[in-house]
Amino acid sequence: MKARLAYAAVLMSGALLLAQETDRPESAPAFRSMDLYFDVAGQALAAYQVEVVATRGRVRFVGIEGGEPPAFRSPPFYDPKALRGKRLILAAYHLETTPPTGRVRVATLHVQIASGEPAQFAVNVHTAANAAGRRIPATAALVERNTE
Amino acid sequence: MNSTRIPSATPNPPPTAAGWWTWLALGTAAVLLLPGCRMCPGRISHAPGSQPGSASAPPGSLPSPDEELWVIARGDAGAPADDDGGPGSGALIAHPVAWDQEVPLPLKHTEMRASISAHIATVSVIQQFSNPYEGKIEAVYVFPLPHHAAVNEFLMVIGERRIRGLIRERAQAEAIYCEAKRQGYVASLLTQERPNLFTQAVANIEPGKELEVRLTYFHTLAYEEGWYEFVFPMVVGPRFNPPGWTNSVAPAPRAVAARSAGRPTQVACLNPHERTGHDIALEVELEAGVNVEELVCRSHVITQRVAAPGRWSIALSPNDRIPNRDFVLRYRVAGDQLKSSLLTHRDERGGFFTLMLYPPRELVRLDRQPLEVVFVLDCSGSMRGRPLDQAKLAIERGLRQLRPDDTFQLIRFSNDASAFGPEPVPASPEHIRRALHYLAALKSEGGTMMLQGIEAALTFPHDWARLRFVCFLTDGYIGNEAQILAAIEQHLGASRIFSFGIGSSVNRYLIEHMAKVGRGAVAYLGPHDSAAHVMDTFMARIQHPTMTDLKLDWNGWRVTDVYPQRLPDLFVGRPVILTGRFEGAPDAEIRITGHAGAQPVQVSLHAPAVQSAAAHPALPHVWARMKIADLYDQWAFRPDPGVAEAIRKVALEYGLMSAYTAFVAVDASRRTVGREGTTVPVAVPVPDGVRYETTVGSP
Known part of the structure; x- marks a missing residue:
């Protein structure tokens, strides 16, 4: 049966809420994709570390995809130790290409969400840096991608 | 269904x-x-x-x-x-x-x-x-x-x-x-x-x-x-x-x-x-850190070039790209072969090291005790043809190098196991001649009931006047590895197992673990290798005593979690690799003590100051993998949910399969x-x- 999820995405202060519709079989989990954006305003983003936590719902991260600009096309690395605690800590850097500026899709997260409870995520930027290695102000947000 | x-x-x-x-x-x-x-x-x-x-x-x-x-x-x-x-x-x-x-x-x-x-x-x-x-x-x-x-x-x-x-x-x-x-x-x-x-x-x-x-x-x-x-x-x-x-x-x-x-x-x-x-397609970039004096690949046709001083680039020839055998690349390095070496790495998780420990020179100067050598030959169907021929050549070479005060036995197995004689016999010219005749008549057919071969080789009474060396020649094509390794662990006693992997794509996990559990060493004999050379190398190695009962004194260096936990014996020409974790600066003399026969032996190794953090980032994974391997070996012999959980924990923490x-x-x-x-x-x-x-x- 074709399962379908509609999401009520509430993007505020780095939090994303995914709610579930009722036409899905009770026991079937859903798969969703969420784009991870960094906004560094006028700065150039060369490196970052970010934490994504499912604060609500039974969520499993099932894939980490690279982002849009060539600098972040390779998928970021993750900390396997943090994953044991159901947190996803991602980090990426690049040295070769021109760092992107403004709002940047740095990665896409693929997740499996168990049925019965909407999922909610919190995004916490640990650090962001420019090509000189200096910290720059940044915000991050998760945006669900329409996968149907 | x-x-x-x-x-x-x-x-x-x-x-x-x-x-x-x-x-x-x-x-x-x-x-x-x-x-x-x-x-x-x-x-x-x-x-x-x-x-x-x-x-x-x-x-x-x-x-x-x-x-x-x-x-x-x-x-x-x-x-x-x-x-x-x-x-x-x-x-x-x-x-x-x-x-x-x-x-x-x-x-x-x-x-x-x-x-x-x-x-x-x-x-x-x-x-x-x-x-x-x-x-x-x-x-x-x-x-x-x-x-x-x-x-x-x-x-x-x-x-x-x-x-x-x-x-x-x-x-x-x-x-x-x-x-x-x-x-x-x-x-x-x-x-x-x-x-x-x-x-x-x-x-x-x-x-x-x-x-x-x-x-x-x-x-x-x-x-x-x-x-x-x-x-x-x-x-x-x-x-x-x-x-x-x-x-x-x-x-x-x-x-x-x-x-x-x-x-x-x-x-x-x-x-x-x-x-x-x-x-x-296959490419190898080699930067050995010392001069590479010779580079050999007998398994495949390769192209090779010196990409930069000290750096080699090797590739598989476009005409040799059928994936039906192991790719084996060997290279000989210059310098003192007996020098032990230590690699370290430190990151937010702490310090990690690998220690390549070479046998001391003293071993070369000591002569060996009389031996009881048991050759065990896999005569199952998978060995038919070149593999069996190669194995027979190797055994023949080995038999001819035994001393008169040695004894030997020859065991074959496939669907069952049988032996040259009821017990080991002295390595007299007459016994060797008869054994070669027996060997020549062996054929390959049937299954690989290796367990019977193991039991036949390890369970007869031990002659305590001699060291028992069991030479196992097989391709290792079995699915019950855990059962075989458990049997070796159970019956080994004072014997040592030397496993010879015969063929182009042998089960190296089994072959190497037979030697590991059997506290011996491993050798490989591919279809294009010289059987005489492989056996000569082995026989030369066992002409000298091994360094046994190894103990390491880290001399103030705070070292933990060393693997393998049971230190293997040291054989002439073959180092062992240890890996572990450390705290503090490894700037001390590490002392290794043991015995060569009845004689106590001690060697020292100077551990240099810790290298830069980025020097060997693979070391934490190498350490974790070796820990998992050690735990898996324990689990194979004595299944225990606690061991399984320990494997899971390390693997998840280090992101390893x-x-x-x-x-x-x-x-x-x-x-x-x-x-x-x-x-x-x-x-x-x-x-x-x-x-x-x-x-x-x-x-």
Whole structure:
């Protein structure tokens, strides 16, 4: 049966809420994709570390995809130790290409969400840096991608 | 057990010899009826290494092995038959008998790129899958990797998109994969069946589409007598499984490869007259840190060049790209071969080191005690031809070098075990002559009841006036490794086991662990190696005593978690590699004490100050992998849930493959059209030098 999820995405202060519709079989989990954006305003983003936590719902991260600009096309690395605690800590850097500026899709997260409870995520930027290695102000947000 | 009929579907015709495709309508051919996929509900799943009788799953009506049908599992056991021939349909393909027949399979190409620095190799393997059929497929490929490989990276590449897989507990990863597959998402799963045997499954590959899976692993290199050895295995040998052993790795003609009754891991084998378009490319960048004086590859044709001073670039010749034997690269380095070396690395997790410990020079000056040498020869069907000939040459060479005060025994095994005599005899010229006659008459046939060979070699009374050295010559093509290693552990006593891997693609995990558990050493004899040279090297080594009862005094350096926990003996010409964790600066004299015969021996090693943090980032993974290997060995001998949990914990913390963890990647951004596809096992050739008829069955 074709399962379908509609999401009520509430993007505020780095939090994303995914709610579930009722036409899905009770026991079937859903798969969703969420784009991870960094906004560094006028700065150039060369490196970052970010934490994504499912604060609500039974969520499993099932894939980490690279982002849009060539600098972040390779998928970021993750900390396997943090994953044991159901947190996803991602980090990426690049040295070769021109760092992107403004709002940047740095990665896409693929997740499996168990049925019965909407999922909610919190995004916490640990650090962001420019090509000189200096910290720059940044915000991050998760945006669900329409996968149907 | 599902008994759905599988309707036919039309594959994309091959670009050239389209004429040899024949389509069989249902009802005119046997149809394979299968449970669900191996990972998913409905298909048999075993805990790695589970004991005989732990699972059973009778197959339904299955075709006989000689039928020309293939493919073949429907993943969804409960799904109704799909008669429209559309995506998700099963496929039936029939081939007329023809020589050099090309079989289209989902695995198109494998690429291996290795970078060797000091004694650590970083290896990237790219597997390119495609779907040459008209329906969606799940590709399942059983393939080997080095048993000490620390697999820590897994990427699924779809076009320009790269999706990193995550390490998960195995059962959880399998559940994620199965659900993604069921819902139509492209997904991939990497599981470990043995430390040197893995299964790659890729779900929902659409017709005409391609994708790649990329793995990265690290491992240390073997070293002996000035030579380093880098090995990349390419094919899984056809393994024999004794009656009652259910956690097996079994070969099967590709026509019936999806049958999995009681056999969780099937290696689909191409018929002798078949080939696939699957080929392999291989590149090695070598930066040894010291001068490389000689570089040899007897297994393959290679090209080599000095890319920069001290840096070599090696590649597989375009004319030698059939993946049917191990790639073995050896290189000899300049300098003092007896110098021990220490590599360190420190990061936020703390300090890690590897110590390559060489035997002291004193051993060379000491003579050995009289020996009791037991040659044990695998005479099973897989050894027929060149492997058995090579093994016989090696034994003959060994017999001729025994001293009159030595004794010897000769044991053969296949379906059963028998010996040259009831007990070891002195190595007199007459006994040697008779033994050579006995050896020459031995033939290869039947199964590999290795357990009987082990018991015959280790359980007779020990002559305490002599050291007992058991030389085991085998290709190691068995599926019950845990049982064999447990028997060695149980019966070893004061014996030492020297295992000789015979052939082009031997089971190196078994061969090396026989020597490890047997506190001996390992040697390999490929089809193009000199049997005389390999045996001469071994005999030269045992002319001198080993350094036993090793103890390390770290002399104030705070060292913990050293692996292997049971220190092996040191043999002339062959170092051992230890790995561990440390705190503080390793700036001290490490003392190693032991015995050579009855004589106490001590050597010292100066540990230099810790190197830069970025010097050897692979060391934490090498350490974690060695810890997992040590734990796995414990578990194999004495299954204990606590050990399994310890393996799981280390593997998850360091992001490594193990028997209890797996990598899974799902592309959740798009659902493919139609239901889950047909499971297609990737068939492989039998290894070079191995006969299909004596290992897989009648083609």
